[in-house]
Amino acid sequence: MEKIKIVVVGGGSAGMMAAIRAAALGQEVILLEKKSALGNKLLLSGKGRCNLTNTEDLPNFLKRFSKNGDFLRDAFKKFFNQELISFFEQRGLKLKIERQKRVFPQSDRSASILNVLEDELVKVGVQVICRSKVVDLIVSGGRAKGARLENGRNILCERIILASGGASYSFTGSDASGINIAKRLGHVIVPLQAGLIPLDVKQNYVKKLEGLTLRNITLKFSDGKRQIISEIGELIFTSSGISGPLVITLSGKAIDLLAPDKTVFVDIDLKPALSIQQLDARLLREFKLNSKKSIKHLLKELLPLRLIMVFAAVAGIDPLKKCSQITQKEREKIISLLKGFHLEISGPRPIEEGMVTRGGVSLKQIDPRTMESRLVKGLYFCGEMMDVDADTGGFNLQAAFSTGYLAGESAALS
Ligand SMILES: Cc1cc2nc3c(=O)[nH]c(=O)nc-3n(C[C@H](O)[C@H](O)[C@H](O)COP(=O)(O)OP(=O)(O)OC[C@H]3O[C@@H](n4cnc5c(N)ncnc54)[C@H](O)[C@@H]3O)c2cc1C
Numbered sequence: 001m002e003k004i005k006i007v008v009v010g011g012g013s014a015g016m017m018a019a020i021r022a023a024a025l026g027q028e029v030i031l032l033e034k035k036s037a038l039g040n041k042l043l044l045s046g047k048g049r050c051n052l053t054n055t056e057d058l059p060n061f062l063k064r065f066s067k068n069g070d071f072l073r074d075a076f077k078k079f080f081n082q083e084l085i086s087f088f089e090q091r092g093l094k095l096k097i098e099r100q101k102r103v104f105p106q107s108d109r110s111a112s113i114l115n116v117l118e119d120e121l122v123k124v125g126v127q128v129i130c131r132s133k134v135v136d137l138i139v140s141g142g143r144a145k146g147a148r149l150e151n152g153r154n155i156l157c158e159r160i161i162l163a164s165g166g167a168s169y170s171f172t173g174s175d176a177s178g179i180n181i182a183k184r185l186g187h188v189i190v191p192l193q194a195g196l197i198p199l200d201v202k203q204n205y206v207k208k209l210e211g212l213t214l215r216n217i218t219l220k221f222s223d224g225k226r227q228i229i230s231e232i233g234e235l236i237f238t239s240s241g242i243s244g245p246l247v248i249t250l251s252g253k254a255i256d257l258l259a260p261d262k263t264v265f266v267d268i269d270l271k272p273a274l275s276i277q278q279l280d281a282r283l284l285r286e287f288k289l290n291s292k293k294s295i296k297h298l299l300k301e302l303l304p305l306r307l308i309m310v311f312a313a314v315a316g317i318d319p320l321k322k323c324s325q326i327t328q329k330e331r332e333k334i335i336s337l338l339k340g341f342h343l344e345i346s347g348p349r350p351i352e353e354g355m356v357t358r359g360g361v362s363l364k365q366i367d368p369r370t371m372e373s374r375l376v377k378g379l380y381f382c383g384e385m386m387d388v389d390a391d392t393g394g395f396n397l398q399a400a401f402s403t404g405y406l407a408g409e410s411a412a413l414s
Pocket of ligand 1: 400
């Protein structure tokens, strides 16, 4: 059988897996990567530990996608979390499952994941060419025929797989250039937005709290009508707003509330385990016991040190005021702030800072059974450049690996 020549554009998780699968099926595969090395974003993933996938079952896995999860059913049927885990374990990499079913390499190093992929690329004979930015595709008669490189070189082929990623962390290489190529070829692009992103707030005083972590709190986002309530978790103040696992996870839903004419607030419940009545009783008790001490002193029992002065200022209470002088109104204000430290969301951080890109090549123009474009024959898509994105927890990388696997197999066998 004569080999088909397949060009894969982008050496991230999706592109590497696509190239491996297509070459394992006997085809001649060239992997083009614009940066000097493969897998830059993969290396950053999971804070350098790579949360590879998640062992949730399929129905619960699909629920973790912001929308469009159903599009991935065929890709997941072909190559899902257990197949991905086996892929690495069969190649000698030990994995472990942590809380919330998150899968990591036992080494706690994303480089071990990348090493396995790079070894496999060599083993199946993929020709990897780095420092090769693709600026356009050659299409004739509605068929993909090749890739045009920035250096002027054309590489002709029978199939092309675009795996060029989203539009964030552009220093890793994903700068939406592949999405723009797809657009020029007539594909609809669902507007790009940041996903899994810190949020900015209107209150300038958060600057004073930069770096402060609040543990065991809950968040309530609200636009006055709808509410999003978080589980108990952690929040970190940034120089201009809020971040941390709870914020990142709910950022997509919070952004959805932020229509142009809508104001969205977040209330931080600093004491989710205590009711208003319990807090009131506790404060009354403490005020009695510490009547000669300042409210600042008493708040140390309830709040992290760095929050106290800001908290007192927001409550409008002199921090040096004696507990015995605190009025009922002031006590009620303290309780209401403890149960709902109120901030107004001004918007997400720029897309560059998003852990994922929301939007991308419209799924209406991609066949979910093969990942082939419905507009250009012989052109396949995979990974984050498509309009799919998910929560944190290993779901995004699994989507990249699964769609890469399916695109590679379809391109090789079609
Ligand atoms: C800080 C951070 C942490 C993350 N942690 C996790 C995690 O733990 N678990 C998880 O599931 N997800 C995580 N993600 C998300 C996950 O990393 C991405 O969803 C995933 O890497 C997408 O893979 P991809 O192959 O589609 O794109 P990418 O990994 O972005 O790869 C695209 C590749 O294409 C190349 N390229 C782009 N344009 C061109 C061009 N024109 N020509 C040639 N090459 C091109 C790029 O240089 C890049 O190498 C994280 C993301 C970030 C930013």
